[in-house]
Amino acid sequence: MSFRFLLRLSLLAALIAALALLAGCGSDDDDGDASGTTEAPAATTTTGTDTGSGSSGPSIRVGLVTDIGGLDDRSFNFLANQGLDRAKEQLGAEGRVLVSRANSDYVPNLSTLAQQDYDLIVGVGFLMAEAVETVAEQFPETNFAIIDFSQAAMETKPANVRGLLFKEQEAGYLVGYLSGLLVAESAGANQTISSVGGQKIPPVDRYIAGYQAGAKAANPRVKTLNGYSQDFVDQAKCKEIALNQIARGSSVVFQVAGQCGLGALNAANEQNVSGIGVDADQGFLGEHVVTSALKKVDVAVFQTVQAVQDGSFAGGEDSVFDVASGGVGLGEIAASVPAEIVTKVKQVQEQIAAGEITDIPETVGSG
């Protein structure tokens, strides 16, 4: 019996030994690292990415920190990462993406990159604003950029931060112009278009204000409807609002509510009216999506990386991306849209780019 007891004891010992082995794997290499240099963790994270400096400027290291939306949000985290990928490909930059899973990740993610001497650190989305501001103050030598938040709106106005803003109203104006012409063509007496917003926050507001102004410019008789879902995720909410608008006569639905807005486009599909996508080109959803209002976060990231590389990056101010710079614009236009409408919209796009249309409003009035 005591033999059995010993057997079981040795089994337990073996188990503990296995555990110790697991821990030991960690300890061995750590000791090696620690004896070498304290910067070892930084070195390990970048091994194997030292290739592809085929372009003109010096190879730079770019860190991208997403907000809690994650990389597959099909919106600006996704687009920002695309921009970084392009910079890696075309500019030979080294890139590292850190996904934030909770808001407690923002500051450690940003400061980890800063500590590892990255040349540019991009924070994606206005949720990161406070974290970017705090970390930028602690690392005044590092370049930071933040998407959708103005450097001028930061309390301490750090000189090493650049805000990357978009003139969403110009993209909104273009899709609004297209919708205005579209209803003039088809809807007869009832000429109504509508928009579904997530929340009345500045970027959403700019899109919708531009949309309404564009539609009115194209077709003074047009009636506009607008509603907010107070949500950016739940598709059912946006669908309900869109269905309501369609019941009230809307024949074009513009979604400005991220994932929630896909429900609005779905409603347009069901009711056989036209839909307009937002941020990314959402034409892949089907023929009912006549076009999309694009906000090219990827372009913004790419151009910022380029600026850091050729030394023209300057903190302490904002970059504004508009139609002229190609930062916002139109997605692919569906084949069902008549050619003369497409031509007219393209003309308006050129006018905006040339600075001939400047009085596009940024906020939606009442009604």
Next chain:
Amino acid sequence: MTETPPEGGGKVENPRQGGDYAPSVAARVAVWHKAGGIAVPLLTTILAFFIGGLVVLATTGKNPLTTYKAIFEGSGLNWFLEVGSYEIGIPWTESRVWFPWDTSFNSFAALNLQQTLIVYVSLVLTGLAVAFAFRCGMFNIGGQGQYLAGAIMAVWIGSELPGLPGFLHILVAIVAGALSGAIFAGIAGFLKATVGAHEVISTIMLNYVALWVGVFLFGLGGPLQNDNEGGESVPVSNDVLEESKLNVFWGDPLLQGLHVGFFVALAALVVYWITLNRTTLGYEVRAVGFNPEAARYGGISVARNYVLAMAISGTFAGLAGTLDILGWQFRLNTNDIFINSIGFVGIAVALLGRNTAIGVALSALLFAALLVGTSTRNLDPEIFRPELASNLTTLIQGLVVLFVGADVLILYLFGIRRRARQRQARTQA
């Protein structure tokens, strides 16, 4: 949970008496508590990591040990292995003494460890919140709601009442936060005690109450939305005032260093142990947990203990929310309220920790290390793809919970071997 004497759980053979020795029920329970109580969670964890490793292998084709090593290093626990000769300052003095570990900014491990310990604070407390109710025979799934109740109260008190001296302000905020957690959980206890509403249902529903109250308060146009310049379009609360922020004793206060709430969490573990094992209240709570009918027969008010146990549970969870706000978060965004799930991880912590103080202390460390270690900033994209990293935590977490529930299976397997041995011994004889 498993209070019945398991079939052959543990090493009960007494060599002096040979193979015929039959331990009493009490002896078996005692041994089970000592040996089985440690062995089963350990086996559970190892099994969960093993299967997690298989998943890593299947999805990435990389050696799972490399991934686990990276997670270990990412959690900062390797800091303890980097022994050298360093100095550390003594609080409130200028003098410095020798210290075996590097506490300065040169050590990345130290920075990671601070993050792990920040998460540890909230996991210990939400774990205790689940564990305490468990000991009274109740399953508190409302840790998340109670955590939010504490956080909401803390952000409100912390951002109001200017002019209050710092120490008092923090104290008021902590007491109010813990109390609101207690009241919130107490509702569920009260409903169970009076009308018999099952606490699982009521705490789950109360989670939503806390969530939507928070969204209403800090959302657009909400009564506690921030009054920053240009902030009317941002659904976030005001920041807590400077003087009500907790002191950071390790790391950079501006870069999310470790706050003194860490000691509160450690103290809570001690309080938990003392309350359960050395007070009348704890005795009654455990008696009700073992068998409410017997407790009632013994003159213990079951209803009172239900309410009290839930309230104490809620205090722990409310404290977690309060310390997170005052320690590092400083504000509440409606998105944070949706995304946060620390109260739910607390359930896994309590389950794996078998509702004991030491168990919760250890399993909270495991889960905190997993949560921080699988963060993409710590995992080399070459080793593990950033898109998948955080799912690994969830996976291991799910497996742990699954196997904790399946401890009966492990005991059953032990039992088969024991019976086979006995049969063998009999035939030999």
